[in-house]
Amino acid sequence: MSRGSEPTLIASVQRALRLLEVVGEHPGGVTAKCLARTTGLALPTTYHLLRTLVHEGYLQKLDDGAFIVGDQVSGLHSAAQAQQLRSRVRRVMTDLREALNAAIYLACYRDGEVSVDEIVDSPRTPRVDAWVDFREAAHATAVGKCLLSSLSKEQRSDHFRRYPPEDLTPRTITGLRELVECPASPLVTDTEEYSLGTACLAAPVRFADSPVTLAISFPVRRLATTGDYVRPLRAAADEVSRVLAVAGEHSDRN
Known part of the structure; x- marks a missing residue:
């Protein structure tokens, strides 16, 4: 990396982290549509990222369709x-x-x-x-x-x-x-x-x-x-x- 140049960032990681932050701001859970509106992400992109985060244990999907923070985040919090x-x-x-x-x-x-x-x-x-x-x-x-x-x-x-x-x-x-x-x-x-x-x-x-x-x-x-x-x-x-x-x-x- 040349001096003064911007670091290379992975946009999909940034979007996933932003989703985690927003979910964390809603203790009672938040829907995919609300997450898309809040983050400015397209709804298909939001669903794709949410499925990945649920699969990895960072989010949990409730029976009513809302998303809450998953156990993997709790583990990271304790480790931090x-x-x-x-x-x-x-x-x-x-x-x-x-x-x-x-x-x-x-x-x-x-x-x-x-x-x-x-x-x-x-x-x-x-x-x-x-x-x-x-x-x-x-x-x-x-x-x-x-x-x-x-x-x-x-x-x-x-x-x-x-x-x-x-x-x-x-x-x-x-x-x-x-x-x-x-x-x-x-x-x-x-x-x-x-x-x-x-x-x-x-x-x-x-x-x-x-x-x-x-x-x-x-x-x-x-x-x-x-x-x-x-x-x-x-x-x-x-x-x-x-x-x-x-x-x-x-x-x-x-």
């Missing part, structure tokens, strides 16, 4: 909401990476397992080498310990029955009493417990259906500056909490 939520959370994580010069992790405890759902790093701030699956190393990572601290003692005991703590480095804590009795904390630290040369900090994320944490990893040589990380990490965790809370309220209203 999830992607927008992920984008907002990643923006917070990216800002934190740039502010702290550290790799950023978002993890949750789902169905009895630790799951790292998002990592924002860069060549300058590489992620930790996951040489042991995080699901098996919750006792040795700030991510895992922060998530487990949000559970009951019984749930923590169940987790360690399934994943007995093992020594990963000389600094790994493996005492069950200490791990099970761990109180909830606004900030959790891992100093070379998972990987020699690496330190991690994790803060809980509130207003989530299951335990969620936001964490950072960095070379242990920077541990002396940990105090500089605490406030930005907590602030970012609070921001992610607000994003999730707003998303949850919007979902409840729908």
Whole structure:
């Protein structure tokens, strides 16, 4: 495409999208003739596009001949909401990476397992080498310990029955009493417990259906500056909490 030239557009796609928009503006449904008048399309063209949209599940034709939005659109809407939520959370994580010069992790405890759902790093701030699956190393990572601290003692005991703590480095804590009795904390630290040369900090994320944490990893040589990380990490965790809370309220209203 030459500079300044107009993009090539597919007219039939534009017409179909316009029909979807108009149908969406009529909760009770709208007829083909009304759609043709509203969009300025010829009636035969309108019928042809409507048949295609119904066949693909984007529209549904009612018994009285009116058209309403189909299930496929609902699926797209849900996917769009999830992607927008992920984008907002990643923006917070990216800002934190740039502010702290550290790799950023978002993890949750789902169905009895630790799951790292998002990592924002860069060549300058590489992620930790996951040489042991995080699901098996919750006792040795700030991510895992922060998530487990949000559970009951019984749930923590169940987790360690399934994943007995093992020594990963000389600094790994493996005492069950200490791990099970761990109180909830606004900030959790891992100093070379998972990987020699690496330190991690994790803060809980509130207003989530299951335990969620936001964490950072960095070379242990920077541990002396940990105090500089605490406030930005907590602030970012609070921001992610607000994003999730707003998303949850919007979902409840729908």
